[in-house]
Amino acid sequence: MALLQIAEPGMSTEPHKHRLAVGIDLGTTNSLVATVRNSIAVCLADESGRSMLPSIVHYRADGSIDVGQSAVLAQASDPRNTIVSVKRFMGRGLKDVAHVETMPYDFEDSPGMVRLRTVQGVKSPVEVSAEILRVLRLRAEASLGGALDGAVITVPAYFDDAQRQATKDAARLAGLDVLRLLNEPTAAAVAYGLDNAAEGVYAVYDLGGGTFDLSILKLSRGVFEVLSTNGDAALGGDDFDHRLFCWALETSKQSPLSSSDSRRLQIKAREAKEQLTICEEAPIHLKLASGDEINLVITREKFAELTAHLVQKTLGPVRKALRDAGLGPEDIKGVVMVGGATRMPHIQRAVASYFGQEPLTNLDPDKVVALGAAMQANALVGNRKTEDDDWLLLDVIPLSLGLETMGGLVEKVVPRNATLPIARAQEFTTFKDGQTAMAFHVVQGERELVSDCRSLARFELRGIPPMVAGAARIRVAFQVDADGLLSVSAREMSSGVEASVLVKPSYGLSDDEIAGMLQAGVERAGDDMAARALREQQVEADRVIEATEQALAKDGALLDATERAHIDEVLAALRRLRDGDDHRAIKTGIDALARATDEFAARRMDSSIRSALTGHKIDEISV
Amino acid sequence: MGRPEASDRMSIDLTQDFFTLFGLPRRFDIDEAKLDHAWHELQSQVHPDRHAHLSDLEKRRSMQWATRVNEGFRTLKKPLPRASYLLELAGIDAALETNTAMSPEFLMEQMEWREAVEEARQAGEVDELEQLHQRLRLHSREVLESLSQELDEAHDYVAAADTVRRLMFIEKLQHEIDDALEALET
Numbered sequence: 001m002a003l004l005q006i007a008e009p010g011m012s013t014e015p016h017k018h019r020l021a022v023g024i025d026l027g028t029t030n031s032l033v034a035t036v037r038n039s040i041a042v043c044l045a046d047e048s049g050r051s052m053l054p055s056i057v058h059y060r061a062d063g064s065i066d067v068g069q070s071a072v073l074a075q076a077s078d079p080r081n082t083i084v085s086v087k088r089f090m091g092r093g094l095k096d097v098a099h100v101e102t103m104p105y106d107f108e109d110s111p112g113m114v115r116l117r118t119v120q121g122v123k124s125p126v127e128v129s130a131e132i133l134r135v136l137r138l139r140a141e142a143s144l145g146g147a148l149d150g151a152v153i154t155v156p157a158y159f160d161d162a163q164r165q166a167t168k169d170a171a172r173l174a175g176l177d178v179l180r181l182l183n184e185p186t187a188a189a190v191a192y193g194l195d196n197a198a199e200g201v202y203a204v205y206d207l208g209g210g211t212f213d214l215s216i217l218k219l220s221r222g223v224f225e226v227l228s229t230n231g232d233a234a235l236g237g238d239d240f241d242h243r244l245f246c247w248a249l250e251t252s253k254q255s256p257l258s259s260s261d262s263r264r265l266q267i268k269a270r271e272a273k274e275q276l277t278i279c280e281e282a283p284i285h286l287k288l289a290s291g292d293e294i295n296l297v298i299t300r301e302k303f304a305e306l307t308a309h310l311v312q313k314t315l316g317p318v319r320k321a322l323r324d325a326g327l328g329p330e331d332i333k334g335v336v337m338v339g340g341a342t343r344m345p346h347i348q349r350a351v352a353s354y355f356g357q358e359p360l361t362n363l364d365p366d367k368v369v370a371l372g373a374a375m376q377a378n379a380l381v382g383n384r385k386t387e388d389d390d391w392l393l394l395d396v397i398p399l400s401l402g403l404e405t406m407g408g409l410v411e412k413v414v415p416r417n418a419t420l421p422i423a424r425a426q427e428f429t430t431f432k433d434g435q436t437a438m439a440f441h442v443v444q445g446e447r448e449l450v451s452d453c454r455s456l457a458r459f460e461l462r463g464i465p466p467m468v469a470g471a472a473r474i475r476v477a478f479q480v481d482a483d484g485l486l487s488v489s490a491r492e493m494s495s496g497v498e499a500s501v502l503v504k505p506s507y508g509l510s511d512d513e514i515a516g517m518l519q520a521g522v523e524r525a526g527d528d529m530a531a532r533a534l535r536e537q538q539v540e541a542d543r544v545i546e547a548t549e550q551a552l553a554k555d556g557a558l559l560d561a562t563e564r565a566h567i568d569e570v571l572a573a574l575r576r577l578r579d580g581d582d583h584r585a586i587k588t589g590i591d592a593l594a595r596a597t598d599e600f601a602a603r604r605m606d607s608s609i610r611s612a613l614t615g616h617k618i619d620e621i622s623v
Numbered sequence: 624m625g626r627p628e629a630s631d632r633m634s635i636d637l638t639q640d641f642f643t644l645f646g647l648p649r650r651f652d653i654d655e656a657k658l659d660h661a662w663h664e665l666q667s668q669v670h671p672d673r674h675a676h677l678s679d680l681e682k683r684r685s686m687q688w689a690t691r692v693n694e695g696f697r698t699l700k701k702p703l704p705r706a707s708y709l710l711e712l713a714g715i716d717a718a719l720e721t722n723t724a725m726s727p728e729f730l731m732e733q734m735e736w737r738e739a740v741e742e743a744r745q746a747g748e749v750d751e752l753e754q755l756h757q758r759l760r761l762h763s764r765e766v767l768e769s770l771s772q773e774l775d776e777a778h779d780y781v782a783a784a785d786t787v788r789r790l791m792f793i794e795k796l797q798h799e800i801d802d803a804l805e806a807l808e809t
Contacts, residue, residue, distance in 0.1 A: 019676075150675075179675050223663045319808070323801075382676035392667050418697070421671065421690045481686055482671040547677045594680040601681050605688060608668045609644075 017546070019149040021179065021381035022140045023187070023373025026129060026153055026167065028087040028209030028236055029340065031055050032367060033136040034374035035144060036383070041191065041371040044143045052366060053139075055209075057131045058082045059120040067135045079104035079263045081118045085238055086132075088210045089114050089125035090170075091162030098234055099242055102266075104259035113166065126170045133174035149539065150179040152377035154369050156211035157183035158231030158317075158398045160444045161456050161486050168483065177536075179380040181483040184208070185215035186226060186395050187372030188338040192363060193219045194375065194391065200333035201227070203321075205351055205359065206369075207314065207341040210236035214317045216325040216332070222391040228324035228417045229398050230317035237273075237341035240307050244269040244298065247306055248284050252294040261288050268294075276300050277343045304346040311350045318354060324417050335359040340366050394419050397480055403428075404441035404450045413478050416446065420484060425477040427493075434466040438474060442488055461490040537586040541578040544590050545571065548597060551604060558603045570596040640712060641695035651706060651774040653699065662696045702767050703794055706774065706787050715780045725788065733792055740796065744803040752807070756800045763793045 022044075025032045030052040034043045043051035050069065058071035059081045066074065074082040083105070089097060094109035106117040115122050133153075140148060153171050155164055164181055171178045185204035192198065198219050206213040213231040217224055245266050249257070257265060268284050275282035281299045288294065322328060335351055337359045342348065351359045376393070384390060401414040403426070414424045430438065438461045445453030464472050473493040480486050548571055556564065574589035642649040645661040667673070669688035674681050698704045725733075736759070743751040766789060773783040 180672070221663075223667075225663075316808070320805070323805075376672075380672055380675035392663065392670060393672060394663075394666060394670075419693050421686050422693055423690045479686075479690070482689070543676060544678050547681075590678070594678050597678075598680060601684065605669065605684060609665065609688075 019381045019383055020140075020144045020146055021150050021152070021374075021377035021383065022136075022144075022148060023152045023182075023370050023375070023377045024133065024136055024154065024171075024176075025184070025187075025370035025373060026087065026133060026155075026170075027055055027369075028085045028211065028238065029055055030209075030366065031132050031136060032370035033140050034367070034370040035140065036374050036378035041374045041378075043367050043370055044140055046139055053132065053135060055086065055132055056082060056084045057086065057128050059118040059123070061119045063120060065120075065131055067131050075267065076260055076264045079259045080106055081120075083116060083118075083123075083128050085210055086125050086128040088234065088238070089116075090129065091160070091164075091166040092125075096234070098239075102242070102245075102262060104263055112162075126166050126173060129167070129170035130173035133171055133176060137174055137176055147535065147539070148176065149543075150377060150381045151176045152180050152182050152187075152373045152380065153178055154182050154184045154187050154373045155484075156206075156208070156231065156233055157185050157213040157215050157226075157229040157395075158211065158233045159484075160233070160399055160454050161401075161484070162444075162454060163233065164484050168485070178483075179377055181485075182373055182376055182393075183213070183215065183226075183229070183395055183484075184211075184369045185213045185229065185336075185338060186217070186224065186393060187370075187376065188336055188368045189215070189217045189219070189224055189372070190375055190391070190393065191368045191372035192336050192360070193217075193224060195363070198334070201325075201327065201331055202334050202336060203318075203332045203355070204336045204338055205314075205318070205342065206231075206338035207347065208236050208339040209341070210234065210238050212236060212314050212317065214314070214321045216321050216327065223394065224391060225394045226396045226417075226419075227327070228321045229396055230321040230324070231398070232313065232317060235310065235313055237339070239310055240273055240341065240344070241266060241270045243306050243310065244273055244284075244303065247298070248294060248296055251296055254288070254292065254294060258289060261286070265294065272298055273303070273344070276303055277345065300345065307346070311347055314347075315350070315354060329355045332357075336363075336368075337361050338365050338368055395482075395484070396420060397422065397484055399444050400446055401442065401444050401456075401478055401480070401486060402453070403476060404443060408450045410443055410445070410448055410450055410453055413476070414480060414486075418480075421479070421481050423477060423479045425475050428474045428476060429470050430464065430467065430472045430474075431469055433469050435469070435472070436464045436466055437462045438464065438490075440476060440488070440490060442478075442486070456486065457488065459488070459490075461492070464492050465495045467495070534581060534583040534586075537583040537590070538578055541574060541586050541590055544593055545574060545578070548593060551597070551600065555600075555604045555607065558607065559600060563600070567593075567596050567600065641698055641708065644692070644695050645699060647699070649709070649712065651702075651709060651771050653705070655700075658696070658699055662692065665692045702770070703787065703790050706770055706783065706790070709774055710780055710784055710787065713780050715784055725785075725792075729789060729792075733796070736796055737799075740800055740803065744807075747807055749804065749807055752800055752804050756797065756804075759793060759797055759800070763790065763797070766790055766793065 022033050022035045032043050032051055032053065034041055045051040046053070053068040054072055056068065056071040056075065058066040058074040058078065060066065071082055075084060091113060093112065094100065094107055094114045097114060100107065108115040108117055108122055113124060115124050137148065151171065153167060155167050168178055168181060185206045188204050188206060189202060201216065201218050204213070204215045204217065211231065211233050212235040213229065215229040216227045218227055248265060248269060265286055268286050272282040272284050276298070281297055284294065284296045284298060286294045332355055335355050335357065337348070337351070342365050348359055348361070396417045396419055397414060398416060400412045400416045402410040402412040405411045411426065413426050414422055428438070440459050440461065441450065441455065442457045443450055443453040444456055447453050461474060464474070471494060474490055475493050476488065476490045478486060478488055548567070552567070559567070570593050574593050577586050577589040580586070645658060645665070647653055647658060647661070666689060669685055669692055671682060671685050671689055674685035698708050740752070740755055743755065766786060770783060770786045770790065773779045773786060
């Protein structure tokens, strides 16, 4: 492709400057961190050689926190303070969480997101997730030998805005610079597609511990285009464990168990499920605190029967995704299986029978998401070296966005499966004479009634000049960025008077709360806030200086002598500030350079667009 | 806080029409493969992933560009928005939302369709709904052919505006059938 040689904004011209970037799969059951080393994506292991970190956080009475393997045993001994599968609570209220009654936690139903009372105080799921991410960050820094320049964090494709925002907040809290939130099936498709030089339309069937996604992607000449995505953000391997757990309880006729026994039986159920992947039958044996024993054997057949409805439940989203893509099962070239739960034989059978072909299981379903995320992180941070590394992801928004209108109905503004980034605007008017304010309620979901959709944000536009009913023109604009995150603004147009408000839905957690948590986290880690701020600004300054130098070297001709002199001057000033120790001064220098190069950047973008089209035409003529 | 003049200044080319942006002739009949190709190439330049390592300002501009490119793609990809856009470029205000002065025959026909869909929906007849969907698709293909003739050959924009309005009715009906099918499945 001629075009890609004309301008390569994502490619570094200085290959020796390798930046440290990781991909993190923040999973319901296990989490992983991966990076690209010598052009190969690898998962990073802990000191005992394990790359999977159990997503378990134990808050100890002595104020210390265990994460991962060291917290596994505490599940049974201290269930209330040992949080497992916290991903299920991200951006969720208490009423949205399934099986609360069998969970050993002390919930607090705060507005927006549920919280957990622990021996170390009330914890938000964002904080719990941040503990997991922090351990992975430290592991990566130790392994790569330096501070990270950025991370790609994966999320289920079917996560709504609140869940995405919560994930991004958790990463921020863990001290990570988030380059992008990447959808898990898309990450898997990148890893699979690049490894196998795949072309054509593929389905990714991703059944994780707590979430299910189905994405349809078209792979062509280095472009990964998501055609549609669907799923269930509350369906996963955990539900299969739970079914088995309930069966064991019923069959053994045990009265309600203590939280400790209950957790131990859940662990036994999970072990039995895993064993059934290899064996025809598996024992469930547990000695209860009372001295009673549960002693059962589950067969593969029985397990398939117990969980058949869960397997069926995944096929609904499969059908919907195909319909949205305008395709049938016969149009799918391959089905990539992702997530540990897809190891279950009856899932593989169901998928094979629906698509009429054996699913692709030649990659590790536990690692493929982290590996794909690492590849993308490497590209985003600017480590691309050659054209071969060059690919483009075009992802979509999974659920429609809308506004509440009269009668509790939803007016859709952004349709589901629209390619990101996307902006859409809708005009509204006043319904009373002299009305000076208007309330907006932003929701996400496919249902017609507001009460059936997820509430994302409420805001009011004030200061509308008094007019007769219907005369005001209020334009509400939605912008969804490449992370799938929404911002909304409203403006009164007809009078020329501007009154606008920006909303960034931050579900449950305010910016102040995040700042407070950050401070607390930093203090505990014995970190120095100021030193960290300085380091962050220096990294940013280096990034901006390097980008500007590259731009000047390549497209300096777009500037006249005066313009060039001005940019050189501001650039030199920033270089001086960068070596000082005042992070605020560096920030000012960065902003100054951004302003000074604003017009230059616009011209470069414009010229690269022209090249894109020219390149296109030349291509066409030569054919 | 997003100063509007800043975003206007950088957008020298944001005003160029979508056909020019995608390097396509301004016609209703387009080469879809060419459109897809141009979309990919443009996004290769402007997509936020290409600018993730640059300054916040450049990231923001890249998002605006990529948003614009996606909007263009959505407008040109499907026949109905493409036709509406051509009318808009030709200075024809089809007044799509309000002008519903349709011929009585067309409205009669629409009512019959609607009744058939409603009956099938209430009776839960999936097969009947699927059939209606198929018939409607054939019908809309005919309408698209006349639209292409009016826009590209005859340049009769007034007639085209009327056809566009008819097409809107048809699409709405198609969505209703889709929704009914989806509701019956769940």
